[in-house]
Each structure stands twice: as structure tokens, then as C-alpha cells.
Amino acid sequence: MYHYALLSAFILFAAVPPLSAQRPSNWLERAFGGASGDSQPLLSPAAPEFSLLLASREVEIRRTADPNMAHLSIGDIPLRLELRHERQSAIDLYRIRHAAGSEIRAEQLRFTWTFPAAYNESMTFDAGALQGQPLYLPDGKIPDNQFTNWGSLFYNRDANVAVGVTLDGAEISRHARRGHSRFTNMSTLQLVAITGNPKMEITLFAYRPKDSKFWWAEWYQLRRGVDPNIPVNFFPILSAADLSWQPGERQTVAVIPGPEDNGRRMELCIIDEIGKKLAARVPFEYQLPVTTVKVPVGNWRSGLYRLVVVPAGGRVDPSENDLNQKLTNVIVRPARAQAQVLYVAATDMWLAYATNGGHDYHGWRTGYDGSVGYSPTVMSSRQHRLNNFFYSLYERFAEIHHWRYLDELAARDGFTIEYATQRDVALGRVRLEDYRLVLIGNHSEFTTKEGFLRFQEYLGRGGGVLLHGGDSFAVIVEYLPSLAEPRYFWQRGHVWAHLGDQPSDFQSPRLLPEDAPPDAPVLDPTTGSAIDYLNPFHTSVGYWIGSSKAVIADAAHRILSGLNLKAGDEVPGPWGGEVDFAYEPRAWDILVRSDRAAPEAREFGIQAFDPTPLHRIGIAVHKNERLGMICGENFPNILAGQGNTLFRELYRRTLHDLLARAKPNNRENVIPANQRDSTVITLNRSIRIDTLRYELPPFIDYRNPRWHVKPAPYAHYMVEGSIDGKHWIPLADRRHGPWRGVKTDTFPAVELRYLRFDGTFSNGETFHVRNVEAFPAN
Known part of the structure; x- marks a missing residue:
């Protein structure tokens, strides 16, 4: 009976005709109802809903003889306001001020926006930076770093309407109430102020x-002329349509000038930053609001380029870089891969740090899961220089020194190097497998899933990677609305298991006892709690110990051979910044370490603290992967010092070691076809081999949007070989690392006829491998 009644009620409800979708008139329409909606978007159907309450009461509207003016009142409260409409530079302005003769009294003023789904873009000018965010994310949540308030702009892209409300001459509430309903798909923003200031203007x-x-x-x-908080050096804003250019393309650079510069003749100068040469001068004329400069990309060498604007015919010295002059950067990728080495600039991190005025100022510290932002350019205000370059490219850790050192090293040692962005890798515009070694730029904290998987596959198939700085691939990000159209930058969370997220009882990996002397060898490091992590580089983040020296940890290692060093010798230089922690140090050869230990604070767990003193890694190479790391974000400033000869030589040798261990990919697989999914293999004859490749289960469902925030099963195993089936030698020891997916093992060439895998899966399933390949040594 109950179900029948419920069904009847549903039928009756469904039979009721729907209410009219017509939007109720707002108070502006009551004041200026005769105006055309085409000329005044807030009077058109494309306008969002908005309300104005004074002392929690709706304002009363009284029209006047002037069609562009109305009076506002609030019943018996002796507060009178005047509302005037004007139009400047094609922008409709509705100004509310105290009316003449009104009592200047303080009453709460509450302005509320109600935005339909089409309004899902905002922009806030904050401390010299442009802070842009959607009002809600694809999962229906409000970004946890959203700080929209008075002065924020909102955009309906479908209707091409931008709206906003500013408050001058009165104190605003520091908190604005924000909301979004996943059921109605409406967003709300409630702004509060007080009316007591006679200079108040809304x-x-x-x-x-x-x-x-x-x-x-x-x-x-428009605001530039009336808002003293928009400084004189805010304009021009330089924004390349793409951070990566390729010879033969026709690229564009947007230049947003100050209003006073309209019509001024200028030139966009493109400078080879590594070679310090002028590549091109492109003439243009400033046009408001946005000037689009078309750039035919010449047959320029791959590398970093600086873009500056100068008056037409103005002097340009490519060897000088005045950071007080507006500039931005692009990277020229190769037309086709020709070099042995690829340098992938950490451009996801450039944009993340530019978003919302810089990493320190906004939501990156409110949480790494849900922060989102937009920056039209790599705008740097973290270090208080209002410019359009990544702040640590020329200042602070000054990565430009690294780029120039590599150029010098390549020329001297006879190898070639090309450059690309992280987005190039994610989109497949540049293929990692075309290179023998890939270098990742300093502090590559952020990565898309696409980039993560491409690096993981490249390493798994025997590719070589050299990390730099620290915090490598710690955060998964997503571009909105898509990787192909990157408008917003959405942090999806830390990759499991980020050390900074863990509780106090989560043990960090240890290289040595706390009181180990500087010359103590790293013989028995401990893994700690992280054994199921997902980071493809087997690392997490920490910080170099202030005032700690760097010392040689393994003087007998092949990379240090012939340098006449001994354990404990200092590697001079200004070591500092973030470092990568090796989660399983038994899987690494530690070449350089800190001379002392100190606890590593849990960055985000406020109540978490591990008092265990830990040594930091300076340089290390992995035992199983062709993977190395140069730790400490300040390493470019060590390279810059010509007197730091030992570090410069250790860097050089580490790079060459990884490069030299690359194996050719075009060799015959000697595993019999009927044994390629077996853990015990007999070859048709004994063969000298030096490389094995095989597939473990991936263990991770990458279709799950939360794949990166939780542990996953893994394999531990040994690979052994034998010439006679009786006496076995180890070929690969993979008992330290959460191994998943395709793996490649290289080793000194050895004559074998028999192979076997002996291992376990952490989920208890029977160990197995697929598609085993063995390649004969050249």
C-alpha cells in the first residue's frame, strides 16, 4: 500500500507542469528596467542572480528623472544611498555611494552572487598576482584554496559575459562565504562589509x-587608473600560447599592455638564453585589450629562450638580463629527436608555483588534494618580483646555471642535448624512448598522470633518468578542461606515500646511525615504513640540513674511480634546499651524503614529528634502474662556482655513467616463444646475454581517479642464471623496491643457458611474469 501511494504521488507530481524558468528581475532591473539587455549584460538573461541586503533587509528602489540614477533606502533606517550607471571602455558600471544628506551610519551590507553552472571561472587580483580558479571542480567540490571576495571577477564563457563587484573606501569582511550545490549545479558567494565609512563606494x-x-x-x-594597488609595472603581461615551440611552427604571444600604451610601436625580441644570442625581432603595435604577436619559429636550436618587449628599434643586448624588465620564457623543442640526451624542464612546477601568486601564498598549504589555480603566464611573485618568469630560473636556486653548465659540458665532452617541457612528454610531442638519457629539471614536484606513466614506462624499459633537486614527482596534477587545452591546474594529491603526510610513527629510511662519523660507509641502511610506495623514482622529499657539509660516502664506486678520494672527504659548495629521500636505500649506491643527521619534520602533519635523526643524500645511483639523483635544490649555484671542481666533476661522471649504461633496443629476443611466460626458462643454447626484460602485473588501476593516493601490491624477487642448471648466479636482486609492470635488468655480459625467477607478490598471489625477453650482448 505504501509503495502504491508513493507511486501515485510521483505520478501526480510528474503531471504538474514545470515552473517557468524565467529568472526573476533583480534590483538593477527595477532601477533601470528600460535599458537594453544587449548593451548592459547585467540586465540580460545571461546575468547571474545577485542580491543586496542592508541590515538583513532588501533595499527599496526609487527611480529618478535621470534614467541613469536611482535611490536606495532601507525602511526606517536613516541610511540613503544613490545608484548611478555609467559606461567606460565598453564596461557597464553601477556605482553605489552614500546619498547627499544621508546619515553616515554603520550597518551590515551583504551582497550575494548566485551563479548558474555556466559561470565557472573567476579571477582575483591578490598581492600583485592574478589568482584564477573555477568555482567548482569536476567532482563537484569547491577548490580548497579559493579566496574569491570583493573585487573578484566571474566569467560565463558560453555567453561571453564577465561580471564582478568591488568595494572601495570601506572595510570588507576577510571571510567570504562560498558554496556549491551538486544537485542544482549553482554556486553562491556571499560578501560582507560595513557602511560606516563616508567614502564607501560599491x-x-x-x-x-x-x-x-x-x-x-x-x-x-580600467582599474589601473583608480586602484593604487595595481602597480605601474603590472603591465605589460607576457603570455606565450604554448611554453613549447618547434621550428617551423607559427606561434603566438599575447601581450597585455597598460591602457596608456595603446598604439605604441614595439618589438618582441626572442633571445637564445643559453647561447646568449638574439634569434629574432618581431615588430608589432600595442592594441587594447590584448595584442597578439605572431611568431614564425625559425630553425633555432633546441633550448631555453627569453622573450622581452622593447620600443621599436630599441637596443637589445642578449648577454644582459635585466630582471626589472618584463620577460617570459619558452622552450624550443626539436623538430625531430637527434640528440643522445633530453632535458625535460619542470614546467608543471613552473605553472604550479605561478598559480595564485606563488606556492607559499595560497592553497598549496591548505592541502595538496583539491587546490586549483590558473595563471596566464609563469608569473613570479613568490620572491616579490612582479614579472612573468619562473622565480627560481634566474633567482634563488638560479637554474639557468644548470642549463649553461650542461651546454658547456655537452660541447666539451662531445654529446648532444635537446630540450622539452613536461607537457611535451605528456602529449607525446617528444618521445622519451628516442633518447639514451633524460634529465628532469630542478624540483620536478608536479606531474600529470600522462607524464608519470610515460616516465614509469621509459624507466621500466631500461631508459635512463637523472633527477635534480628534490621532491620529484610528489604531486599528481590535472589540467582543466583538458591536457590539450590547459586552462586550470588541479592538484589531485600527493603520490603515495609522501613522507610529509605520514604520522609520527611512520619510520623514515635511515642511512647510518646518528653518531656515525663523516667517513663511515653506508653498509646497513634501513628501509623504514614505506615499502608499497608508488613514486616511479623510489623517493620522497626532505630538506638538506642547514650548515651540514656534503661528504664522500663511497670512494670505491666506479663513478669516483681514479679521483684519489676517501670516505669523509668534503664536497665543497653551498648545499641546500629540498632533497629526495631514497625510500629503500639498500637499492641505491650512495656516493655523497650529509656529514651529520637531523630529524626531518613532517611538512603537513601538524601533530606529526619523527625525532629520528637522518642523513641526507647528495648524489646516488640506483642498483636496479638506470636512475640517478643530484639532490639539494641549490645544486645550480654549486655548479655556477668554477672553484667547485669536485662537485662539477662528480656531476659529469654521474651523467656519463647513466649515459654509458644505455643498451640498444633492436636486438633479437633469444627466449623460446613457448617459454616467454615462464619463471623457469631453458634457452636453445648457451648465449652471452646482458639484458633481460619482462612484465610483472601492474597492480594499479589507472582508470581510478584516486589511484595515486593509496598503496598497491608489489613484487619482490631475484633473477638468476646458470650455464649448467646446477650452479646459479644472481643477475638481478629486486628484493628492495615495490616492483610492478615492465622491468629491465642489465648486468655484465655472462654466458647462460638457464634462467629462473624466484619471488613473491605482497598480495599473496602466486608469483609470475609475462613476455620475458633476453638480449645477447654486443
């Missing part, structure tokens, strides 16, 4: 942007 505004990418440009150009 300006509600709307316009139809001329450029949908830089839809906020007109507003800040």
Missing part, C-alpha cells in the same frame, strides 16, 4: 570581453 560591473582567454584584461586596464 561598483557592480559587467562587460563582454574581446578576448575569451584573457577575459579579465579590460577590467584591470
